[in-house]
Amino acid sequence: MTKFKRYLRLIFSVLIVLLTVVAMFYFQWRSEALNRLQNGSQIIQTARGPIEYHSIGQGTTALILHGTLGGYDQGLITAHMINSPSLRFLAVSRPGYLNSPLSTGASLNDQVEAYIALLDALHVQKVALIATSGGGPYALEFALLHPERCWALVLISANTDPTVGYATDTSTQLSDPPDLITRLVLSDFSSWIGTEVMKWQPEFVLNGLVGHEQAQVVLNDPFRKKLFEEFIDSLALLGQRREGSLNDAKQFRAAAHVTFGKIHVPTLVLHGENDTGVPLAQAEYIAQIIPNAQLIRIPNGTHWMTVTHADILGAAIRAFLNANEPDQPF
Numbered sequence: 001m002t003k004f005k006r007y008l009r010l011i012f013s014v015l016i017v018l019l020t021v022v023a024m025f026y027f028q029w030r031s032e033a034l035n036r037l038q039n040g041s042q043i044i045q046t047a048r049g050p051i052e053y054h055s056i057g058q059g060t061t062a063l064i065l066h067g068t069l070g071g072y073d074q075g076l077i078t079a080h081m082i083n084s085p086s087l088r089f090l091a092v093s094r095p096g097y098l099n100s101p102l103s104t105g106a107s108l109n110d111q112v113e114a115y116i117a118l119l120d121a122l123h124v125q126k127v128a129l130i131a132t133s134g135g136g137p138y139a140l141e142f143a144l145l146h147p148e149r150c151w152a153l154v155l156i157s158a159n160t161d162p163t164v165g166y167a168t169d170t171s172t173q174l175s176d177p178p179d180l181i182t183r184l185v186l187s188d189f190s191s192w193i194g195t196e197v198m199k200w201q202p203e204f205v206l207n208g209l210v211g212h213e214q215a216q217v218v219l220n221d222p223f224r225k226k227l228f229e230e231f232i233d234s235l236a237l238l239g240q241r242r243e244g245s246l247n248d249a250k251q252f253r254a255a256a257h258v259t260f261g262k263i264h265v266p267t268l269v270l271h272g273e274n275d276t277g278v279p280l281a282q283a284e285y286i287a288q289i290i291p292n293a294q295l296i297r298i299p300n301g302t303h304w305m306t307v308t309h310a311d312i313l314g315a316a317i318r319a320f321l322n323a324n325e326p327d328q329p330f
Contacts, residue, residue: 029192033236037098041072046117049104052093053118059086060151060325061124063115066091067133067157068248069186069241071098074234077227078132078156081310082317086325090127092118094135096244098237108141108251108258116146128152128321132306133278134248136160137255140286143263152324153267154317157303159278160286163256186245191238198232214300214308227307261289268294268320270313272301294320 041054054072056079064075075091082089095111096102105114115138119127126149131139136158143153198205206215206228218224267290271283280297287295296316298305306313 026189026192029196030188030237033233036233037071037073037237037240041093041099043099044118044121046104046114046121048110048114048117049095049101050099051095051104051114051118052097052099054091055088056091057085057088059084059088061088061090061127062130062321063119063127064089064091065094065115065129065131065135065139066097067135068245069238070094070132070134070234071241073230074132077230077234078130078306080230081227081306082130082314084318084321087128087321090118090122090124094138094244096247097241100244102243102247106247106251108137108254109145111138111251112142112145115142116149119149125149126151126326128154128324130154130156130317131158132156133303134159134245134252137251137258140255140260140263141258143265143267144258144260147263147265150265151326152321153263153265154320155267155269155271155283155286156306156313157271157275157278158269158283158286159252159255160260160282161256162252164279164282164285183239183242186238186242188237188239191236195232195235198235199229202228202232209304210302210308214302218308224307224310227310231304231307260286261291263290266292266320266324268296268317270296270298270305270316272298272303272305272309274300275303275305277303 041052043050043052052072054076056076064078066072066074072091072093079089079091092115093100095104095106095114105111129139129142129150129152131154136155137160139153139155139158140160143150203215203219206218218228269283269287271280273280283295287293298309298312301309
């Protein structure tokens with residue numbers, strides 16, 4: 001055997017060992033992530049189909065609609081950030097996410113009706129709606145179609161209208177990425193690599209997301225640091241969140257044709273002045289067209305302000321909900 005062939009065999013043997021080790025770590029991580037998510041939720045059969053949810057706290061109900069790439073676990077971060085002892089938070093996995101199939105409700109209207117079916121199944125008459133990022137259009141549609149089931153609306157860094165805040169009209173410009181790229185990026189394996197990097201180098205990741213100053217605030221504050229760790233965990237198993245994320249892009253375009261100015265429930269809009277994920281102009285627009293809506297601009301706030309500005313957001317939301325809470329719990 002020549003020296004060259006021996007080198008090739010050695011390299012091949014090392015690669016096999018490395019791939020085996022990587023596979024062992026990956027499948028162990030995936031199994032643990034699946035167990036964590038499955039043990040932390042319930043699935044209820046509604047008139048519209050199954051919906052996954054987690055209920056936390058006691059009192060008047062607040063329904064949390066998570067953002068794109070989320071799930072009920074992302075909704076729980078919002079609940080922990082608000083931290084109200086007088087509310088029962090109902091964090092759902094929106095259709096297409098985790099264990100809520102897209103067939104339960106894909107369109108804006110169908111997804112809203114799925115939430116109505118969920119409330120009916122849980123015997124809840126009215127809720128406060130709290131939506132972040134990509135959950136915004138569905139919360140707005142809910143408040144528009146069923147004001148009798150909604151006593152307050154809170155929008156946090158929320159998408160509202162793709163025609164506002166961009167250089168061009170994205171309602172017609174947006175297109176779905178190639179399927180192969182989507183499957184590679186939004187896969188369980190890629191999220192394993194991403195979340196492990198975030199856990200290994202949290203300061204580096206936060207510096208890129210929110211800047212050095214805010215990164216230090218998060219890392220040196222136990223409450224914010226815990227929210228950031230929950231945020232990392234909520235990015236696990238992206239393959240289980242892919243269908244809902246792609247559907248959100250389609251429904252966001254559809255939201256451009258809905259007249260949300262007819263909403264008349266008490267509305268609070270919170271948005272970071274430095275949000276590059278969703279332009280501040282969208283928050284200003286929706287707060288302008290909804291009668292008596294309150295807009296709070298968060299100085300230095302980014303799309304990750306649920307973590308970085310948790311104290312400011314939590315206090316503002318608690319005050320707003322306390323002021324509008326019905327006399328009897330629902």
